[in-house]
Amino acid sequence: xxxxxxxxxxxxxxxxxxxxxxxxxxxxxxxxxxxxxxxxxxxxxxxxxxxxxxxxxxxxxxxxxxxxxxxxxxxxxxxxxxxxxxxxxxxxxxxxxxxxxxxxxxxxxxxxxxxxxxxxxxxxxxxxxxxxxxxxxxxxxxxxxxxxxxxxxxxxxxxxxxxxxxxxxxxxxxxxxxxxxxxxxxxxxxxxxxxxxxxxxxxxxxxxxxxxxxxxxxxxxxxxxxxxxxxxxxxxxxxxxxxxxxxxxxxxxxxxxxxxxxxxxxxxxxxxxxxxxxxxxxxxxxxxxxxxxxxxxxx
Numbered sequence: 001x002x003x004x005x006x007x008x009x010x011x012x013x014x015x016x017x018x019x020x021x022x023x024x025x026x027x028x029x030x031x032x033x034x035x036x037x038x039x040x041x042x043x044x045x046x047x048x049x050x051x052x053x054x055x056x057x058x059x060x061x062x063x064x065x066x067x068x069x070x071x072x073x074x075x076x077x078x079x080x081x082x083x084x085x086x087x088x089x090x091x092x093x094x095x096x097x098x099x100x101x102x103x104x105x106x107x108x109x110x111x112x113x114x115x116x117x118x119x120x121x122x123x124x125x126x127x128x129x130x131x132x133x134x135x136x137x138x139x140x141x142x143x144x145x146x147x148x149x150x151x152x153x154x155x156x157x158x159x160x161x162x163x164x165x166x167x168x169x170x171x172x173x174x175x176x177x178x179x180x181x182x183x184x185x186x187x188x189x190x191x192x193x194x195x196x197x198x199x200x201x202x203x204x205x206x207x208x209x210x211x212x213x214x215x216x217x218x219x220x221x222x223x224x225x226x227x228x229x230x231x232x233x234x235x236x237x238x239x240x241x242x243x244x245x246x247x248x249x250x251x252x253x254x255x256x257x258x259x260x261x262x263x264x265x266x267x268x269x270x271x272x273x274x275x276x277x278x279x280x281x282x283x284x285x286x287x288x289x290x291x292x293x294x295x296x297x298x299x
Contacts, residue, residue: 117146117153124156128163136160151180155187167194185214189221201232212244219248223255226262235265246275253283260292269299 124139137160143153154177161170171194178187192207208225212218222245229238239262245255256279263272276292 113146117143117150120146121150121152121156124153124160128156128160131163133160133163137164149180151177151184154180158190162194167198170194183214185211188214196228201228204228205232216244217248219245219252219255222248223258226258230262230265235262238262239266239268239271250278251282253279253286256282257286257288260296264292264295264299267299269296272296272299 120139120143124136124143127133127136127139137157140153140157140160143150144157147153154173158170158173158177161167161173171191174187174191174194178184178191181187188207188211192204192211195201195203195207205225205228208221208228212221212225222241226238226242226245229235229241239259242255242259242262246252246259249255256275259275260272260279263269263275272292273296276289276296279286279292280289
């Protein structure tokens with residue numbers, strides 16, 4: 001209490017001194033203030049007073065900090081308890097929601113469940129088509145709650161994640177879908193396309209190869225696989241892939257072009273010459289024929 005009174009008295013005195021100095025400013029402006037004995041003494045007192053004020057202020061802050069520290073700790077503990085409480089509530093709500101969903105579904109007949117599942121998947125697909133991604137996601141998840149092994153629901157959900165640029169979620173959903181449908185070549189191609197978009201060419205090649213084992217009737221897949229294999233410097237394997245594409249579409253100029261290129265890289269003159277002759281018959285105006293002929297002759 002004494003310290004506070006002392007501080008108030010000092011501040012009042014400083015205020016009075018400041019007022020007097022301000023009133024006398026015109027008179028003092030012509031004096032050599034720095035060399036006046038009175039001014040030196042006043043300045044020294046001012047420094048002493050200032051130092052006392054600084055020391056006192058620091059002591060007050062330290063005492064106040066010490067007194068408030070327990071309250072700060074108490075506040076942090078309160079925040080922690082609140083967060084834990086909120087977490088418990090969220091888990092409880094989620095648990096109750098799951099129980100409620102299961103109870104609701106348990107009251108449905110098999111036919112009613114199938115009908116509801118079908119409606120939710122259709123709703124999800126429609127919302128996905130129109131770009132209502134959150135609604136589509138909600139519908140597909142609701143469908144999965146009815147049937148945890150619904151392949152169409154997982155397929156739709158994966159497509160939603162792709163549209164949302166949630167690549168990792170889409171990938172994991174497609175991988176799970178592949179466990180439900182191990183022979184689904186369309187899912188394998190989807191995973192291959194995602195891997196390629198992330199410049200993971202080896203993984204893309206693996207999924208394309210798996211897709212072609214499951215379904216070997218689509219020539220564009222063989223042609224694209226050829227291009228990927230050439231990127232990773234595997235011309236011999238690429239040759240087998242492009243031969244499959246040409247077998248499916250013997251007169252496709254693009255595939256014959258790629259076959260010639262691959263055969264030249266493999267130093268297979270016989271195959272390159274045969275493919276060259278076929279390309280001449282299919283597309284005699286092809287601007288690359290002369291270049292191909294020169295390269296084949298050098299083999």
